[in-house]
Amino acid sequence: MTATGVATTTARVDVARSRGTFFQRFGRGMDRWLLPIYVFVAVAFLALPVLVMIAFSFNDAGRSNVRWQGFSLDAWLDPLGRSGLQAAVFNSITIALLATVISTILGVLIGMALVRHVFRGRGITNLLIFLPMSTPEIVLGTSLLTLYLNLPGILFPLGLHTILIAHVMFNISYVVVTIKARLQGFPRHLEEAAMDLGANEWTTFWRVTFPLILPGVMAAALLAFSLSIDDYVVTSFTAGQTPTFPLFIYGSQQRGIPVQVNVIGTIIFATAVGFVLLSTLLSRRQKLDPVEATVDE
């Protein structure tokens, strides 16, 4: 179609637009005004509980943090100053770090196989990865507990190790899915070029493949870490007497949540947001690199 052709078409549509029935005009008004206003309200609605959480971390509350009592920095100056809180936070971070490393390694390997290789049993593999994601958390927790109960001496009594096993399990699928999405359209010719230039598999992997998949690996690890540090349901079934940060929150909600919980919640939130912004900035910078740019094709 020529340029004039396009122009006349648009002109005709404009004429049709300016008239229109009441409903058409209503629809256009909705598109122009109502939708942006709705999006603004929805984003505010999503942010509201987080803002409440942050605001109440500055509350001058004594025992229970349910009513605004006035501004105070006390909790921020002593974020772990509650009995049991330090151990819980320490456990959560330990488990999240270990679960992230293990599940990222296992998941990246599966992701590479799925994207880059042709093999028998692909359907079964996809199913086995999809199943844990499509099982409610409570079922994952209870079924692992029944396994642990039947292995006394090995996996019972419960503890850090049983929580870790559970977290790695539910993380693997999310890592695979993230990696798969990022690896689609992987530039195989760059690896072939490296091999043609005399690099062996090992060198090719570390010098070509790994730098290319690194942003995807980082995204997957970030997701695994945030799923793990926040998990309450599966952890409640696999922890026994071992406290984690979410278990501490749940346990103290009847007596009243200490302000320190909001402080740590705010710190975790700010850290996660910081990491996401950082990785976005890094991947944006990498896009300027011609080699990186081919990954997106």
Place this chain on the structure above:
Amino acid sequence: MSGLLRRHPTAIAYALLAPGLLYLLVFYLVPTVQMFLVSLWTGNLQDGYSLTFNFSIYPQALSHYWDQFVRSIVYGGAATILTFMLGFPLAYFIAFRGGRYKNVLLFLVIAPFFTSFLLRTLSWKLILADDGLVLAPLKSLGIVPDGFRVLATPVAVIAGITYNFLPFMTLPLYVALEKIPPSLLEAAEDLYASNWQRFRRVTLPLALPGVIAGSLLTFIPAVGDYVNAELLGSPQSQMIGNVIQARFLQVGDYPTGSALSFILMAAILVGVLIYARIVGTEELLGGASA
């Protein structure tokens, strides 16, 4: 070693898959079988349990906790529909009107979910409380009567679930909508489709994969959720998750808890497998990758 791998390219694939799949086999599939076996136990916590293949526990558990099952499906279903109604306009705006603010908007949708699930839900408890941020001003203005409450009602539970799972709906919808070429929408307009016709005949059918993925990702965790019912509801709004949690962690009635958990999983898996048959496993994972 590398020679062997080069001659058998599929061997590399299996070597990459083995550790992870083995892990899922041992800590996902085996526990599921184990849970089924535990559901067939009889006995009690004091004297011990033994495997007696007591299949009658299934009809018993189902009839005894029928209300909670129905409630879970109703609450989960209502929350799924609500997340769709709230999430679709959001995803639509970001995909078609976001422009250079697309990533900022996506970030704003996801960011709240970097806060602890429990803290978010507890914040809603503060917001919806009888004399909280929302109801206190409405009551002092006389808009709602003094005795009116949201907390400890099914409305609060459904609202909490809707809030907590909104991104699981919005993101797959966004991914599906983003893939629609604007030229198709322009073509519909050029052919004199009204806004409604364009939406009904072009946008919605093309967004269907996102709708299905989003509904699954929302409905499945919503049906099994018990944290919202526990924190925002009352004993009259208990879901099946609350019962399973109490059977396991408070009563120590492992057989009934396992049976209920197994029924919940089986019901969901049957649905998902039918779906996998229709759309294929590859699409299932592709849709979930949102």
